[in-house]
Amino acid sequence: MTDTATRRPKRKSFMADTKTCAKHRADEWRRANGETVVTNSTVTVAKVVSDFVRRFEQPVASGEREYNTLELYRLVLKKIEADMIGELPVSKLTTAHVERMLARMLTGTRRQAKMSTSYVRLVRSVLSRSMPAAIKAGYLLSNPVTGSRPIKPTVKPRRALSDAEVERVLDAAWDYDPQIFTLISLLVGTGVRRGEVLGLQWSDLDPDKPRASIVRQVKRNKGKGKEGAVKTTASVRVVPLPENVIDALRAHRAAQDKERANAESRDPSGWVFANGNGGYLDPVNISKDIKAVAEDAAVAGVGSHRFRYTAITKMAKENVHVSVAQRIAGHRNVRTTLAIYAHVTDDDLMKAAEGLNRPARAKSQS
Numbered sequence: 001m002t003d004t005a006t007r008r009p010k011r012k013s014f015m016a017d018t019k020t021c022a023k024h025r026a027d028e029w030r031r032a033n034g035e036t037v038v039t040n041s042t043v044t045v046a047k048v049v050s051d052f053v054r055r056f057e058q059p060v061a062s063g064e065r066e067y068n069t070l071e072l073y074r075l076v077l078k079k080i081e082a083d084m085i086g087e088l089p090v091s092k093l094t095t096a097h098v099e100r101m102l103a104r105m106l107t108g109t110r111r112q113a114k115m116s117t118s119y120v121r122l123v124r125s126v127l128s129r130s131m132p133a134a135i136k137a138g139y140l141l142s143n144p145v146t147g148s149r150p151i152k153p154t155v156k157p158r159r160a161l162s163d164a165e166v167e168r169v170l171d172a173a174w175d176y177d178p179q180i181f182t183l184i185s186l187l188v189g190t191g192v193r194r195g196e197v198l199g200l201q202w203s204d205l206d207p208d209k210p211r212a213s214i215v216r217q218v219k220r221n222k223g224k225g226k227e228g229a230v231k232t233t234a235s236v237r238v239v240p241l242p243e244n245v246i247d248a249l250r251a252h253r254a255a256q257d258k259e260r261a262n263a264e265s266r267d268p269s270g271w272v273f274a275n276g277n278g279g280y281l282d283p284v285n286i287s288k289d290i291k292a293v294a295e296d297a298a299v300a301g302v303g304s305h306r307f308r309y310t311a312i313t314k315m316a317k318e319n320v321h322v323s324v325a326q327r328i329a330g331h332r333n334v335r336t337t338l339a340i341y342a343h344v345t346d347d348d349l350m351k352a353a354e355g356l357n358r359p360a361r362a363k364s365q366s
Contacts (some may be wrong), residue, residue: 020095020147043139045093045127046077052130053077068220076126079105082112091139095194097145098127102151113212115155124151141193158343160313161188161306165299172297180289181250183273187304189245191329195219196230196302198281200272202253210241214330231345235330309340 006189014029016022053073059065067249080086085093085101102124108114115123128145135143163167166188173181188195195217203212214237217230230236241249249272263278287304294302308329315325326337 004227023142023147025125026142032054043090043134043137044086045088045090046081048090048134048139049080049086049130051133059122059278072122076123079112079115079123080127090134093144095144098124098145098148102148106151113152117151121151121153124148146358152349155347158309160310160343161299161302165297166310167348168297169293169299169302173293176293176296177289178255179252179273180286181291182248183286184290184293184307185248186241187243187307189242190239191306191308191315192287193217193231193235193330194283196330198273198283198286199230200270202270202272203274205241205249206238210243210246211238213238218283220283231330232332234332237330239328312317312337312340313344316344 002263012026012029014022014025016025037058047147053070053076056065056070056073060067060070080101083101083104087099088097092360102120104112105115105120105123105360106117124145130139131143131145134140169188170181170184173184187194190212192214197212198218199214199216200212202217214230217235252272260278269278269280271278273281273286275281290302290304294300312325312329315328316322322334322337322341325341326334329336329337
């Protein structure tokens with residue numbers, strides 16, 4: 001509020017048992033002191049969210065923001081439009097409306113399927129970020145979303161693949177497609193991200209040392225793959241390549257060179273994992289291939305990130321120092337790596353010790 005005498009901002013505090021009650025008291029005081037909202041407006045909640053999403057189009061067009069973020073926000077907008085809250089005039093929106101909408105999304109209705117906790121958290125975030133414009137326009141006095149109960153994220157238990165499961169997946173991948181076999185070998189053998197593997201070019205592989213430079217990635221954009229920068233500055237790195245991965249890459253290179261010799265025209269970029277024209281592969285299609293391979297191998301819950309988690313877990317079991325594992329994985333914060341290391345059980349540590357044990361040498365008797 002503004003002091004009418006001095007024209008300076010003036011603060012007033014309201015105490016209550018809960019934050020929501022305190023906001024209600026503040027709103028009542030504002031109304032009693034001449035601060036009102038536009039109650040006869042026909043502007044709906046869906047319209048306010050739509051305007052918020054539309055404001056992302058220009059930053060995306062200029063390259064400042066990711067297209068995937070815009071697509072995700074558009075999907076959130078559709079969910080809000082499909083819910084009864086979308087038709088509600090934004091001037092009538094309350095915290096109770098927001099909480100009922102979130103509950104419907106979490107449990108599902110006859111018209112709308114149940115949504116994941118992470119997705120509903122995203123809906124709440126987008127709705128909350130849309131409200132400042134409504135407040136500025138005079139439709140609301142405060143943000144009703146901030147008073148709603150936060151949704152706790154669901155932490156799913158993660159498990160690394162066993163050596164036997166990895167072998168089954170690799171056997172199935174070889175039968176499915178030798179190129180997918182090489183790709184999965186690289187994923188599970190290095191722990192690099194899916195987009196980073198797809199972003200590899202033959203020039204990134206060191207001809208003298210068993211290592212690869214991670215300098216780019218291929219990510220999903222406008223329904224297809226797109227070459228781009230890696231996730232963070234820490235993601236630019238050099239990763240060592242196990243011997244089995246090097247063997248797979250050599251065989252893959254030989255097969256690719258043979259295809260290139262027989263092709264009339266081919267992309268000269270030199271992608272390690274390429275389509276029929278020599279261009280990079282689509283990340284979503286690769287995920288579908290991995291899912292198909294996992295089904296053939298009868299191994300549930302397998303994806304590119306599961307391979308990454310398995311590789312980092314194996315480093316922990318082999319007593320690789322966490323700072324080294326962090327560099328290989330490309331984690332910006334070592335706490336991310338430590339969280340995976342913490343899942344290694346005492347039994348795993350004992351097995352690692354047994355693996356390092358050497359047979360005792362019998363002393364010769366004279």
